[in-house]
Amino acid sequence: MTPSALRLARSIAAFRFAAALRAAAAYSAPVAPVALVCTLALAGCGAPRTQDAATAAAGDAAYFGDVTPPARDVFTFALGAEPESFDPGLASGQPDGRVARLLFEGLTREDARTLEPRPGQAYRWEITPDGLTYTFHLRPGIAWSNGAPVTAADFRWSWLRVINPATGARYGNLLAPIKNAEEFNKGKLTDENQVGIQAPDDSTLVITLRAPTSYFLYLVQYYTCLPTPRAAIEKYGVRWTRPENIVNNGPFLLDHWRQNERFEFVPNPRYWDRKNIRLERIVGWTVEDLNTCANLYKSGVFDWNPSGYLPSQFIPHLRTFKDFRHGPYQGVYYYSINTTRKPYDDVWVRRALTLCVDRESIARDLLKGSRDPWGNMTPSGYPGYQPPPAVPYDPEKARECLAKAGYPGGKGFPKLSILFNTSEDHRRIGEAIQQMWKRELGIEVELSNQEWGSYLQAATNLDYDVARRSWIGDYLDPNTFLACFITGDGNNRSGWSNARYDALIHASGFELDVAKRMATLREAEAILLDEAPVIPIYHYSTNEMVKPYVRGIYITPLDVHPLTYVWIDRQWREHPPEVASLETRAK
Incomplete structure (x- = not known):
């Protein structure tokens, strides 16, 4: 494609996407599942698609929306929030990591x-x-x-x-x-x-x-x-990741980046395994609204809607489609408490807050069973690791703890603010916990919604009372969760410090006996839950949508998906479906 043709194609794609985004946003308010299926079809907003007579076949109704493959080998997906940084040394979020892994x-x-x-x-x-x-x-x-x-x-x-x-x-x-x-x-x-x-x-x-x-x-x-x-970083400083400056060694090059809109990647001709890359372009759109992501997937704009970008209230309905995938996932959704602020420096206050979160009702009523309620800071699935008892829901004991802190019935307790980044699910969970703390503890709670960059800055600078957080394992070991909370760790972001906890985590790194090491980590987690700088809420599971013509994306325990060898199968109806991996799609 010539440069002028590419510019024209980009302009058309951006125009179509903007139109689709406006149309999808019109449906961003909660709607009934039937409406989501029957009324959110968007036309003409994706890449050109090949159409054949089989598209109208009754079998396609088993899939959520358009299943027409793109005319070219272009793969498009929901990236989610705009990455804070895709400098590998500074990256810290899932969108950051997805971009970094494509480039390096x-x-x-x-x-x-x-x-x-x-x-x-x-x-x-x-x-x-x-x-x-x-x-x-x-x-x-x-x-x-x-x-x-x-x-x-x-x-x-x-x-x-x-x-x-x-x-x-x-x-x-x-x-x-x-x-x-x-x-x-x-x-x-x-x-x-x-x-x-x-x-x-x-x-x-x-x-x-x-x-x-x-x-x-x-x-x-x-x-x-x-x-x-090194040379690019020393020459350009923080601007070294700009498309005109970036130097990378991975399977793809950064061909285009428009902040808060999209990233475009093309194969790197110098990559050692270039001959086995089948895609000619990957496009990641930065869309945070979950309803909009679902709508754009249904319309055929997105080929893949990763886990975390589906509205939880619609998941029971989406499970009925063949392109829905569900599997276990090493991640925990939790709240962190800023222990450097009064009255949250008082352990009795923190215990009161965590004991007064009804995880069961959040998972059952708000998330419609798409997540498991969870009272531990480590997820399940680590061989040889037996976690300490989970934090229970005990509002009576929570009231006793708050009274010990000097706030019987919530009297005199300052208004508490819950910080979260833009997401309908985060808001709904925040509203539920707001009601729980008001009803059971007599505490006034306000919600503070910030866009991703401001939210991260506030959480990192400890500019909050209670903040929505989540952690996804970096490797298959409980240390990937527990090491975050040692004193001064860059991912602690609660201000919490405990010398005994630090010593246990440090000692586990030198213990060669597996059973003893796991016991050491268990003791450390027990301290973390008792001191309560964190409020575990639910255990993640993957819930994603993948078009049937997309090959090479599998369910993994860390929700990491290498995209290097993904390809478009235009004869997908003639070929057996790929096994998703850890689990087949939910029945």
């Missing part, structure tokens, strides 16, 4: 079905018998998008940048298993040569750990560990 590739990469580590920029590695040293060997000839070679020194510089306290990376603690990385990250050590990250030559990276870490290869493929281009 680490030493290892996730298997699309199992998420097990597969060779990425490194084609092989060795681990010493004591589990302390990992030696990665980079592929010959790998290059940045500007043609410069990708070297082991690039990975070393990128990882040192993440743990450099001056960078302010929220995931700096992710590399704590590396020898002296935690000390360097906390400023206790300034000599980078003492950190266990060495590049003896251009193609060899040697990592020395402080203790054996069974999940280290899973950490290596996380987006925080993706390499970043």
